[in-house]
């Protein structure tokens with residue numbers, strides 16, 4: 001079992017990860033993500049205010065229909081009241097219906113004012129969201145440009161590190177490589193750690209826990225074992 005190869009591979013992999021972390025930790029990259037979120041939020045707002053405007057418009061239209069219908073009826077009633085041959089009861093009924101219509105019109109006026117204020121709000125939100133969406137899009141583009149430049153400046157170095165890592169990968173035992181990759185996929189870096197302490201009571205340097213007998217024996221016989229606690233690969237230093 002050649003653990004040296006895994007150790008060298010791990011070194012190369014860590015160097016790659018360090019540079020990748022640096023690239024991803026770049027401030028323009030973080031800005032890019034931030035502005036992308038802002039843009040999406042603005043887009044959502046634009047669509048919400050469009051829906052609101054649609055709802056308000058349809059409510060306004062039905063209120064208008066209601067008004068048209070009832071003002072026609074009010075004119076009829078006024079014409080009726082001008083006639084001389086109305087009975088007292090007929091006159092009473094017409095006056096009472098006119099009164100109900102007057103109340104209904106007052107209600108409609110309130111409703112129209114509310115609709116108007118909703119429409120204004122929707123319009124304001126719509127144009128605000130359009131503006132902030134555009135500004136987020138522009139900021140995103142400029143952060144992206146800077147990030148692309150930065151990334152390009154690191155590209156050669158990254159390719160070198162990756163190719164060194166891939167070359168070394170070929171020398172690692174497939175079984176160990178699989179374990180290594182499953183650990184690093186869970187972001188457990190470094191996956192391959194030395195045992196600490198004396199041979200009779202070795203400790204995992206990944207998590208600080210003492211090894212149980214199985215681990216101790218594997219370490220002695222195979223030169224490496226898995227930590228029962230953190231699952232990292234422990235080797236004899």
Ligand SMILES: [Zn+2]
Pocket residue numbers: 204205206207208209227228229230231232
């Ligand atoms: Zn451990």
